[in-house]
Amino acid sequence: MIHQLWYWLNGYLVLRFRGANLEIILNRITDSGLYLWNVERVADNIMIAHIGVGNFAALRSLLWGTRTNVAILDKKGLPFVLNKLKHRQLLLIGLVVVMISLYYLSGFIWFIQVHGNQAIAVDSIMAILSREGLRVGAAKKELNLRKLELVLMTELEDLSWAGITVQGSLLKIQVAERSTPEQETIQYGNIVASKDGLITQVLPFRGTPQVRVGDTVKKGQILISGQYYDLYGRLTRGRSEGIVRARVWYEAIGEAAYSRIVQSTTGITHSNYSITLGKYTFTIGKKPPFQLYQVHPQVSQPVIKGYRLPVAFTKNIYEEIYYETMVVSPEEARVLALDRAWKNLDALGVARESVESYQVEEIVVTDQLGIRVGLIVEVEEDIGQFSPEL
Amino acid sequence: MAKRKQILARKLISAMDLPEDVILDLPQLKFIGNMELVVENHKGLYEYTSSLVKLTVKGCLVSIVGKNLWIQFIGRDDIKIKGRIDKVEFQQ
Incomplete structure (x- = not known):
């Protein structure tokens, strides 16, 4: 392997030997201290072998006077690659430019990923970080990752941890959100009235009912208490559950x-044209000669091969209007x-x-x-x- | 006379615990399964086809019989043969 790498660096040749008794020729070559590899017998009188380019002259002299013919099938290795590149300087320049560009561009952040967030939107995380200078295309050396983490932790109270790492041109933001106890996990509490009403049904699943059918209750009043006696007659506190239906009144x-004001048209119209180029609009023609009007624009935007051009032509039709009061x-x-x-x-x-x-x-x-x-x-x-x- | 010399030399090497292959110029064969064989201290290639490689070693011929045999490298003393090796035979 080392030999072959060495020969690649120095260059090597793929040779074809043609002749009788090629084994004798091979022995003569190896006896003189030359080294051959990938020796293949392709026919009775033909053998293919690889040899270092520096040994070829010695090999030629060894074969002198024999009836063995040797031909170079291919030239491989670094010297031959460089030689080819000498004639293709533009390719070489292109390669160098690509390498330098890659090296330069690898100094910037091109991808940003946010992981671990559930309740906090990616946009709100990115909005905070963009204020600190983090965006796609930001230079890596200008980013202080520990500071960015600190800013995230300070501004987002629901975060319990934030970690920012850079892998090549990818910036990974890993966050862990603070977990809040779910309503279901709260152990103690009462069922209270969410609004005023007249009780029509009380169905306690757990807890002690505090109201009866026909009672009038106020908002916030306890309907089913979380204190109750358990199977053994002990006073216990728990999470009360049940349904309490009531008649509730709403006002609107x-x-x-x-009278009603109605918009009508006089039937008089006026037209002009406008051309829109990006965010600029130029109007061709006079303004409408009446004060009250409604506009009906007819926009046409040219499309070439599926792409809309950034220019639009508009015909504006102004229709005079007036308002009248109807009984x-x-x-x-x-x-x-x-x-x-x-x-x-x-x-x-x-x-x-x-x-x-x-x-x-x-x-x-x-x-x-x-x-x-x-x-x-x-x-x-x-x-x-x-x-x-x- | 030569045979007596050889026997004496072997006894001496054995007594002195010297490597026999080096002193007696014997070949060393190293297999990797039946797909690779390295022969060190060979004396030359005698015959080479894709089904048979015959090597000259000191005092005899080594025949390597198999299928799709090819020489990965060959130098003055060592040779590496690859392919499916079915049989290795020593011929005096």
Whole structure:
């Protein structure tokens, strides 16, 4: 192996020997101290062998006068590679440029990976680090990894550990998040009312019920206590569980005016054109001769082989508009106000289907310009909410 | 006379605990399984085909019979033969 590496560095030849009694020739060569490798007999009178380039002259003199013919099939090794490169200087320059570029570019961060995060978004980690100068393309020598770790730990309270390592052009951010105790793991606590209501059903699974059907409860009042007597009659504290349903009332207000402003068009139009180049827009043609208008732009952007060019041509059609006031009947205004009240209720999280009964209260606004509708609905729902006692 | 000299030399080497292969110029054969054979201290190649390699060693011929045999290297004293070696025979 060492021999062959040495011969590669010095160059070697692949020879073809042709003649009779090649074994005798081989012995003569080796007896003179020459070394052959990869000797293959390909036919009765033909042998292929490798020899160091420096030994070829000695070999030729050994074969002088014999009937053995020797031919060089190939020249291999470093001197021949260099010789080839001499005639291909551009390739050599290219190789050198590539090597220097690779060396230079390896001094920058080209890939950033974040591992170990679950609740904390990658973007928020990257936003903090980018303020400290970490970005794709940042120079490695300008980064202080320990400082970056410290900044992460200081700014993100939910982190319990942060480690930053660089492997070549890849920067790895490994984080460990602080674990918070889950609600289920809390041992002690009561079920309390999440809102005011009239109790309709109490189903305690664990704990002592503090209310009965028909009771009126206030928000925050204990419904099922976490203190109860166990099988052996001992007073125990635990995590209370159960369902407490109650009638709950919600209020919402909707308003509607007795008039409505409607936009209409006069039928007069005006057109001009504009050309957009990147973020710059140039307008060709006059501005519309009216104050109130709506624009209908027709944009065309040329596409060449699937790529959109950064230039766009737009035809702007301006349509003159005016506003007129329409009278809304009191009945129509009431329906509209009631509909708005239902929508406001929906925004509070009350679905219309779950409503058992409702009351509508109408108030005509004192200046006679509109109507206000108050909507009170009754819903039966589970108002029990676990409140831990730590 | 020569035989007596040889016997005497062997006894002397044995008594002095000297390496026999070096003193008596004997070949040393080293196998790696049946796929490689290194012969040190050979005296030349006698015959070489892909199924038979015959080497001259001191006092006899060594025949290596096998399949796809080829010489990985050959120098003045040592030779490495590769391929599937089936049989090695010494012929006086």
